[in-house]
Amino acid sequence: STTDVSDEPGRGEDREGFDEITILWISEGMSCDGDTVSLTAADQPSIEDVVLGLIPGLPKVNLVNKVLSPSLGGEDFLAPYRAAARGDLAPFILVIEGSIPNQNIIEGDGYWTSFGNDPETGEPQTLNWWIDQLAPKAWAVVAAGTCATFGGIHAMSGNPTGCMGLADYLGWDYTSQGGLPVVNVPGCPIQPENFMETLVWVLYHAAGSAPPPPLDHMLRPQWLFGKTVHEGCDRGSYYEQAGFAKDYNSPKCLVKTGCWGPVVNCNVPKRGWMAGIGGCPNVGGICIGCTMPGFPDAFMPFMDEPPGGTLSSLVIKPYGAVIRRLRGMTNELVNHEPRWRHNKRKLTSGYNP
Numbered sequence: 001s002t003t004d005v006s007d008e009p010g011r012g013e014d015r016e017g018f019d020e021i022t023i024l025w026i027s028e029g030m031s032c033d034g035d036t037v038s039l040t041a042a043d044q045p046s047i048e049d050v051v052l053g054l055i056p057g058l059p060k061v062n063l064v065n066k067v068l069s070p071s072l073g074g075e076d077f078l079a080p081y082r083a084a085a086r087g088d089l090a091p092f093i094l095v096i097e098g099s100i101p102n103q104n105i106i107e108g109d110g111y112w113t114s115f116g117n118d119p120e121t122g123e124p125q126t127l128n129w130w131i132d133q134l135a136p137k138a139w140a141v142v143a144a145g146t147c148a149t150f151g152g153i154h155a156m157s158g159n160p161t162g163c164m165g166l167a168d169y170l171g172w173d174y175t176s177q178g179g180l181p182v183v184n185v186p187g188c189p190i191q192p193e194n195f196m197e198t199l200v201w202v203l204y205h206a207a208g209s210a211p212p213p214p215l216d217h218m219l220r221p222q223w224l225f226g227k228t229v230h231e232g233c234d235r236g237s238y239y240e241q242a243g244f245a246k247d248y249n250s251p252k253c254l255v256k257t258g259c260w261g262p263v264v265n266c267n268v269p270k271r272g273w274m275a276g277i278g279g280c281p282n283v284g285g286i287c288i289g290c291t292m293p294g295f296p297d298a299f300m301p302f303m304d305e306p307p308g309g310t311l312s313s314l315v316i317k318p319y320g321a322v323i324r325r326l327r328g329m330t331n332e333l334v335n336h337e338p339r340w341r342h343n344k345r346k347l348t349s350g351y352n353p
């Protein structure tokens with residue numbers, strides 16, 4: 001279902017930027033709408049800042065999202081999507097939330113998920129139909145959340161829908177009218193600022209004032225997903241000193257209670273969840289790898305110690321025990337004031353004029 005648009009006009013480096021662009025957001029994938037809800041918590045910048053035109057240099061943005069829409073719904077709400085599908089609305093950014101079911105396995109025998117009805121037949125129009133119509137015409141395509149990026153919870157082993165991420169559906173070599181691959185922002189749900197930073201980068205690129213966002217081999221923004229949870233975790237120093245929690249009632253490292261942070265790409269411990277507060281292991285929650293392509297199967301059963309955790313905690317134990325003791329002694333030492341700070345009649349600081 002990928003369309004080669006590489007020779008079509010409007011692509012390439014020498015194009016001019018857009019003054020106005022529409023965001024067509026569809027959350028009718030296999031989805032809980034959690035990414036849209038999470039988005040409303042962003043404030044660096046907020047989606048309101050973007051829509052109200054408060055960010056210098058961005059195009060005017062028309063956001064169409066069913067949860068955030070003032071429209072009453074129905075055909076009124078669907079009008080911009082239909083216009084885009086006809087080719088009468090451009091440029092637009094297509095945002096997909098939720099995983100894409102496999103219609104091929106039930107072709108002709110119903111549908112998994114739909115978005116509006118065909119005005120002529122009254123039959124439901126599948127998400128797949130909309131993606132087939134809109135992705136080849138979109139200036140950029142963004143996948144919001146782990147379901148849309150890699151399949152997520154709905155795509156776990158044993159699922160009946162055969163669902164998948166957007167790049168699995170469109171092809172990992174898909175490129176949009178703007179010359180971009182699918183831009184993946186995983187997370188279950190998206191961390192609000194992670195999504196907004198990515199969206200703003202794409203919008204600056206649409207305005208002609210920024211290069212394409214740098215993406216890694218899984219099409220994730222490099223600057224957001226280039227480090228592991230462990231590398232940003234508040235509890236990392238406990239790990240290094242072999243201080244491992246045995247239950248959740250502890251400030252120590254959570255690897256033995258099921259944290260996968262050392263091998264998971266996610267910046268949430270550094271960034272927090274809302275307004276810098278929270279961040280999974282920082283605040284006592286094990287990392288279950290919710291941003292990862294292998295989620296959830298690769299991280300189950302949740303709350304069991306990861307296989308690698310046994311080895312790494314064993315190896316670090318002797319080092320950690322010695323270092324913790326030595327640091328304890330030094331800590332005791334530096335917790336005293338020097339002897340020359342007193343109110344006696346003689347100066348003993350070593351001053352020698």
Ligand code: SF4
Nearest residue numbers: 032034145146147188
């Ligand atoms: Fe919901 Fe998580 Fe899927 Fe987003 S990624 S739609 S929050 S289940």
Ligand code: SF4
Nearest residue numbers: 233236253254259261
């Ligand atoms: Fe690493 Fe998890 Fe321990 Fe934090 S709690 S230091 S992420 S293993």
Ligand code: SF4
Nearest residue numbers: 266280287288290291
């Ligand atoms: Fe998901 Fe782990 Fe990141 Fe928390 S720290 S958001 S569980 S990947």
